[in-house]
Amino acid sequence: MFQLLLICPILFSFLYQLSFVNNLNLTYFKLQSRCDYCYQRLKFKEMVPVLSFLLQKGKTKCCHRKLSYCYLVGEILAIFPAFFALQYTPMLTIDFTSFLLIYLFLLVFALYDLATLSIPIHLLFIFTICICILVPMHFISFFTISSLLHLIYWFSNKAIGYGDILLFSILSLALPFIIFSYLFLFTFIIGGGYALLQLTCFKNSKQIVPLIPFIFLAYNLINILQQYTYYGGIFI
Ligand SMILES: [Zn+2]
Numbered sequence: 727m728f729q730l731l732l733i734c735p736i737l738f739s740f741l742y743q744l745s746f747v748n749n750l751n752l753t754y755f756k757l758q759s760r761c762d763y764c765y766q767r768l769k770f771k772e773m774v775p776v777l778s779f780l781l782q783k784g785k786t787k788c789c790h791r792k793l794s795y796c797y798l799v800g801e802i803l804a805i806f807p808a809f810f811a812l813q814y815t816p817m818l819t820i821d822f823t824s825f826l827l828i829y830l831f832l833l834v835f836a837l838y839d840l841a842t843l844s845i846p847i848h849l850l851f852i853f854t855i856c857i858c859i860l861v862p863m864h865f866i867s868f869f870t871i872s873s874l875l876h877l878i879y880w881f882s883n884k885a886i887g888y889g890d891i892l893l894f895s896i897l898s899l900a901l902p903f904i905i906f907s908y909l910f911l912f913t914f915i916i917g918g919g920y921a922l923l924q925l926t927c928f929k930n931s932k933q934i935v936p937l938i939p940f941i942f943l944a945y946n947l948i949n950i951l952q953q954y955t956y957y958g959g960i961f962i
Contacts, residue, residue: 735775
């Protein structure tokens with residue numbers, strides 16, 4: 727558990743920084759961490775999750791530029807799976823490793839979506855490779871669901887972004903059908919509720935709602951429900 731408390735925020739920071747890399751090649755993985763702005767190498771004390779951000783008052787030490795709050799929020803949220811580690815109830819075929827992998831990537835995608843209203847395709851590719859290696863796959867539901875999602879996109883491409891379609895398709899490969907169905911349902915219930923609230927409170931708003939934060943929320947809601955209401959292998 728204590729290792730996870732340290733490793734998860736570090737992994738999040740690495741993945742979040744990686745999501746903004748434009749020209750990714752293998753040499754990136756050998757490089758030492760650098761400042762987002764002036765590319766100066768970071769010292770060890772500038773890389774300690776959460777604490778570095780707080781001690782540096784949200785600014786880089788080298789060039790005194792403002793750090794994105796997504797780092798702080800993401801590093802704090804990345805700590806939570808460590809508390810589940812000891813008493814994790816597997817969600818059907820989703821063991822803790824799979825849960826953690828999907829959690830961390832969804833967290834990165836959600837914060838990236840909030841910041842840019844898009845999804846980093848190269849990171850989505852890396853996510854797919856990790857799933858193929860680490861997670862039991864569900865090919866039949868993947869082919870069925872991704873075909874249906876592409877059909878939905880074909881007929882109403884302004885209602886949902888193609889990045890969201892790709893992410894849902896990959897999740898359908900990693901998650902059992904029943905869990906994916908709940909994820910899909912809860913995403914649109916929570917997202918729809920928020921869109922309605924936005925429409926009511928800000929009638930002039932342009933109604934661009936990033937979907938991935940709601941996928942992340944739905945994923946957590948399902949996991950919490952699963953931990954507390956587990957009856958005979960299926961949650962209620
Ligand atoms: Zn700098």
